[in-house]
Amino acid sequence: MPQSLRAAFDREFDDICDKLVHLSQMVDWAIQRAMTALLEQDSLTAEAVVANDGDVNRLRFEIEEACIVLIATRQPAASDLRSVVAVMHIVVELERMGDHAAGIARIVLLMEDEPLLKTLKKFPKMGELSRQMLADVVQSFLKRDPEWAREIAGRDARLDKLYHATIDRLLKFMVKKPDAVQRCTYLMWVAHNLERIADRSTNIAEQVVYMMTGDMNELNV
Amino acid sequence: MPDAEPPIIQVRDLDFFYGPSLALSKINLDIRRRQVTALIGPSGCGKSTFLRCLNRMNDTIPGTRVAGQILLEGMDIYAPEVDLAHLRQRVGMVFQKPNPFPQTIFDNVVFGPRAVGLARQRADLDEIVERSLTQAALWDVVKDHLDEDAQSLALGEQQRLCIARMLAVKPEVILMDEPCSALDPIATLEIEELIAELKAQYTIVIVTHNMQQAARVSDETGLFWLGELVEFSPTQRMFTRPEQQLTEDYITGRMG
Numbered sequence: 122m123p124q125s126l127r128a129a130f131d132r133e134f135d136d137i138c139d140k141l142v143h144l145s146q147m148v149d150w151a152i153q154r155a156m157t158a159l160l161e162q163d164s165l166t167a168e169a170v171v172a173n174d175g176d177v178n179r180l181r182f183e184i185e186e187a188c189i190v191l192i193a194t195r196q197p198a199a200s201d202l203r204s205v206v207a208v209m210h211i212v213v214e215l216e217r218m219g220d221h222a223a224g225i226a227r228i229v230l231l232m233e234d235e236p237l238l239k240t241l242k243k244f245p246k247m248g249e250l251s252r253q254m255l256a257d258v259v260q261s262f263l264k265r266d267p268e269w270a271r272e273i274a275g276r277d278a279r280l281d282k283l284y285h286a287t288i289d290r291l292l293k294f295m296v297k298k299p300d301a302v303q304r305c306t307y308l309m310w311v312a313h314n315l316e317r318i319a320d321r322s323t324n325i326a327e328q329v330v331y332m333m334t335g336d337m338n339e340l341n342v
Numbered sequence: 343m344p345d346a347e348p349p350i351i352q353v354r355d356l357d358f359f360y361g362p363s364l365a366l367s368k369i370n371l372d373i374r375r376r377q378v379t380a381l382i383g384p385s386g387c388g389k390s391t392f393l394r395c396l397n398r399m400n401d402t403i404p405g406t407r408v409a410g411q412i413l414l415e416g417m418d419i420y421a422p423e424v425d426l427a428h429l430r431q432r433v434g435m436v437f438q439k440p441n442p443f444p445q446t447i448f449d450n451v452v453f454g455p456r457a458v459g460l461a462r463q464r465a466d467l468d469e470i471v472e473r474s475l476t477q478a479a480l481w482d483v484v485k486d487h488l489d490e491d492a493q494s495l496a497l498g499e500q501q502r503l504c505i506a507r508m509l510a511v512k513p514e515v516i517l518m519d520e521p522c523s524a525l526d527p528i529a530t531l532e533i534e535e536l537i538a539e540l541k542a543q544y545t546i547v548i549v550t551h552n553m554q555q556a557a558r559v560s561d562e563t564g565l566f567w568l569g570e571l572v573e574f575s576p577t578q579r580m581f582t583r584p585e586q587q588l589t590e591d592y593i594t595g596r597m598g
Contacts, residue, residue, distance in 0.1 A: 199589075334583075
């Protein structure tokens with residue numbers, strides 16, 4: 122395409138990236154607030170996270186629409202095309218992360234003021250790791266850095282380890298205290314949501330690698 | 343990619359000079375049978391010059407010189423004993439602007455067969471006209487007006503008539519030099535559909551300024567740049583993950 126069209130493509134793609142960053146910040150806010158709601162047993166905060174999820178969905182569709190328009194009007198090729206396709210995948214991952222955060226918030230609402238378990242001490246760590254992976258993987262997309270993306274995907278193993286340790290402890294706890302089965306089950310779902318959030322950062326990392334290299338590979342097999 | 347059949351055209355270390363200036367440098371590529379090969383690149387990159395080497399159309403320009411080899415089915419087309427009329431019958435060409443002769447539609451199509459002595463009898467000529475026009479997706483439009491002036495046809499139809507005129511001499515390779523640049527989008531699409539149909543029987547090499555057209559119609563694409571072949575790859579690869587940075591920059595509009 123001529124230089125003027127090139128500039129128009131860059132401008133429109135930059136707008137899309139700005140929106141993607143905004144979406145990732147909304148999702149990060151949702152994860153952070155959901156964890157606060159969990160740890161502080163704060164149902165008002167949990168309700169706010171659930172309410173926020175509709176905005177996350179709307180922004181995802183808005184970005185996808187912008188990508189479709191960009192493809193239809195600019196006919197991108199090569200790395201431009203791969204970048205637009207990557208964005209379309211990434212926003213789906215972000216939106217689903219938002220769903221996981223809302224899922225945690227819904228569990229908080231179900232748990233109401235049931236006493237928390239000691240096991241919870243692993244949860245803040247899982248939340249922090251997931252949020253850091255999200256923040257970093259979005260930066261690796263903006264900086265177009267596939268090596269960084271690979272490194273971020275590698276961190277998923279730490280989260281998996283914490284997840285499995287948590288599930289083990291919860292299971293043992295259930296066996297010892299049958300009256301805690303309900304609470305433990307809720308917490309297993311929280312752990313599952315956190316683990317899935319990290320998996321989705323890995324999926325985003327795969328898109329960054331695809332965008333920059335054209336290689337379509339699963340990073341954590 | 344079916345590699346079983348040998349390529350129909352093999353280009354080996356081809357240099358081409360306009361007088362003292364080198365227009366093509368060390369071009370090496372294979373043109374596969376019954377595939378569409380697209381040649382892209384900015385104006386002056388050598389893609390049309392290269393296309394015109396494939397049936398020696400450049401011979402008509404004084405002061406030009408060729409080095410290296412172009413083999414058609416293993417035969418060096420620049421060998422001294424090559425009969426140019428016969429070469430151009432085997433390797434036909436369609437130009438940018440439709441150029442029907444100022445004759446009837448019928449006479450346009452039978453011009454080649456008559457000239458090379460392929461057919462003389464009216465029945466044979468009728469058969470050639472119907473076959474060629476059918477292959478060019480024009481028969482249904484013109485079958486009742488074969489004795490009308492070819493220039494009364496719409497531009498897109500004129501271009502298909504030129505394709506029929508070339509098909510009439512039963513070529514093996516069809517060279518197309520920006521065959522749609524004078525046509526509107528509908529006529530362009532019709533030619534592109536025709537290319538897709540023709541490749542079942544013919545080998546097609548097309549030069550196009552329109553990168554999206556190359557992406558739509560071709561199996562393999564070559565990018566020319568300053569007289570060199572920068573990259574020659576399967577089209578799907580070329581437009582999704584080209585090997586060369588220069589290709590990437592060209593097809594994403596960063597240069598050229």
